[in-house]
Amino acid sequence: MFVIVVYDTLAERNPGILRTCRQYLHWVQRSVFQGELSAAQHRKLLSAIKQHIDPTYDSVLIYRTQGPHHIQTDLIGQPLGNTDPIL
Amino acid sequence: MFVIVVYDTLAERNPGILRTCRQYLHWVQRSVFQGELSAAQHRKLLSAIKQHIDPTYDSVLIYRTQGPHHIQTDLIGQPLGNTDPIL
Numbered sequence: 001m002f003v004i005v006v007y008d009t010l011a012e013r014n015p016g017i018l019r020t021c022r023q024y025l026h027w028v029q030r031s032v033f034q035g036e037l038s039a040a041q042h043r044k045l046l047s048a049i050k051q052h053i054d055p056t057y058d059s060v061l062i063y064r065t066q067g068p069h070h071i072q073t074d075l076i077g078q079p080l081g082n083t084d085p086i087l
Numbered sequence: 088m089f090v091i092v093v094y095d096t097l098a099e100r101n102p103g104i105l106r107t108c109r110q111y112l113h114w115v116q117r118s119v120f121q122g123e124l125s126a127a128q129h130r131k132l133l134s135a136i137k138q139h140i141d142p143t144y145d146s147v148l149i150y151r152t153q154g155p156h157h158i159q160t161d162l163i164g165q166p167l168g169n170t171d172p173i174l
Binding site: 030054057058059060061062070077080 | 094117140165
């Protein structure tokens with residue numbers, strides 16, 4: 001599946017969730033990661049995110065499509081991240 | 088189509104792009120909007136975004152799927168925005 005994660009967390013928790021997302025996905029923009037994951041990796045990612053946020057304050061949205069061909073992307077301006085394979 | 092916009096712009100340009108996105112989409116998180124658009128609305132949104140950013144510095148990613156049923160969303164933590172119809 002193709003996954004996009006966007007998060008809005010208290011600044012002091014940003015490094016933890018950044019590290020977590022980086023283990024599974026590509027950084028594409030401030031607070032935004034994306035990449036292809038298996039169902040098992042997706043489950044592990046959600047579980048890892050839960051351990052790094054305060055659910056009473058933070059917000060994390062995890063979008064997923066069946067694959068990268070089910071979603072199109074337009075970029076306006078600068079490409080900040082990269083989409084090199086990491087897994 | 089279903090559209091997600093994430094942006095990383097210089098702080099002084101945030102209000103402009105926020106206003107632009109709000110005209111077409113729902114705010115769901117800091118720097119993240121989503122919603123359903125027609126092809127014409129999508130074109131207008133991209134054009135409006137281009138007028139509000141500096142492409143040599145800012146970065147805006149516009150994801151789209153054929154419809155909301157082509158993408159699933161998991162939320163961890165707080166729902167910040169709303170998804171009431173606006174258009």
